Amino acid sequence: MTKGHGTQNDFVLLDDRDGELELTPALVRQLCDRRAGLGADGVIRLVATQRLGEASAAAPGTTWFMDYRNADGSVAQMCGNGVRVFARYAHRLGLWDPATGPLDVGTRAGVRTVVTTRAESGDGPWFTVGMGAVVLPAGAAALASGGDAQVDVAGLAVTRPGLSVDVGNPHTVVVLAQESDLDAVDLTVPPVVEPVPVDGTNVELVVPLGEMTSADGRVTGRIRMRVHERGVGETRSCGTGAVAAAAAVRAWGGPQAPDVWLVDVPGGTVRVTLHADGRADLAGPAVLVADATVDLAALPA
Numbered sequence: 001m002t003k004g005h006g007t008q009n010d011f012v013l014l015d016d017r018d019g020e021l022e023l024t025p026a027l028v029r030q031l032c033d034r035r036a037g038l039g040a041d042g043v044i045r046l047v048a049t050q051r052l053g054e055a056s057a058a059a060p061g062t063t064w065f066m067d068y069r070n071a072d073g074s075v076a077q078m079c080g081n082g083v084r085v086f087a088r089y090a091h092r093l094g095l096w097d098p099a100t101g102p103l104d105v106g107t108r109a110g111v112r113t114v115v116t117t118r119a120e121s122g123d124g125p126w127f128t129v130g131m132g133a134v135v136l137p138a139g140a141a142a143l144a145s146g147g148d149a150q151v152d153v154a155g156l157a158v159t160r161p162g163l164s165v166d167v168g169n170p171h172t173v174v175v176l177a178q179e180s181d182l183d184a185v186d187l188t189v190p191p192v193v194e195p196v197p198v199d200g201t202n203v204e205l206v207v208p209l210g211e212m213t214s215a216d217g218r219v220t221g222r223i224r225m226r227v228h229e230r231g232v233g234e235t236r237s238c239g240t241g242a243v244a245a246a247a248a249v250r251a252w253g254g255p256q257a258p259d260v261w262l263v264d265v266p267g268g269t270v271r272v273t274l275h276a277d278g279r280a281d282l283a284g285p286a287v288l289v290a291d292a293t294v295d296l297a298a299l300p301a
């Protein structure tokens with residue numbers, strides 16, 4: 001296995017290019033166990049798309065597929081930080097050369113295209129992922145009232161409105177007025193979302209920090225975010241969550257709001273670009289920190 005992370009959203013990466021590994025929910029939980037296993041927010045299995053069964057239909061034309069599992073063993077459609085780390089891993093394995101062009105990664109949410117890009121900070125090479133369509137609830141009513149859901153978050157005195165955002169996987173974004181509110185939140189307790197999303201949801205808590213204008217006149221927004229991930233708990237970053245948060249804050253901001261957003265998370269900063277056609281790009285670092293061999297017999301029961 002290889003251990004990697006994207007803004008400290010960390011993963012166990014497995015090279016199963018021939019599709020021989022039986023990655024059961026129990027094995028995922030054992031690998032992700034931070035005390036008796038390796039420790040991670042999720043497992044990323046690199047597998048040849050043609051070796052997959054029905055999942056390969058979501059990723060036509062791709063050679064490699066990111067099979068993503070949450071730490072609790074559940075399957076997730078997409079992981080924005082994970083795709084960047086997957087690309088760096090594919091490079092390390094000699095399966096992708098960025099000099100020859102983009103990498104098309106198969107995921108359960110469709111094809112995600114990765115290129116290397118300008119870094120915003122000094123945390124190694126950055127990658128941009130084409131994240132596909134970002135889907136907000138139809139109609140202005142949900143936006144005017146702050147959202148289409150109610151979210152009860154431990155540490156906050158009152159229930160807050162939340163906005164459902166689909167980035168290939170489900171998110172509910174809650175905006176808070178002040179950073180002290182964000183600091184007060186207790187995400188060891190899962191937020192309660194009403195109506196209850198049938199497939200669960202990731203919950204992002206965000207505070208808009210303002211906008212800045214660069215010398216060439218480009219405006220960039222900045223937000224701070226904490227996240228409670230479906231199937232994991234609080235993590236130090238979530239790429240699809242950052243995209244959902246930027247899309248929600250821009251929708252609340254109206255037509256004058258910027259298209260480019262820096263999203264500060266506990267594990268670093270990622271950059272989200274929202275396009276006029278409803279698609280988004282996510283840029284950020286991807287780091288590989290260790291290669292190891294796992295003694296399966298020694299993993300927790």
Ligand SMILES: N[C@@H](CCC[C@H](N)C(=O)O)C(=O)O
Pocket residue numbers: 009042070075076077078079080081082169170202229230231232235237238239240241
């Ligand atoms: N951390 C990931 C998202 C991983 C999946 C998520 N927990 C879900 O169940 O949808 C990201 O960077 O996007």
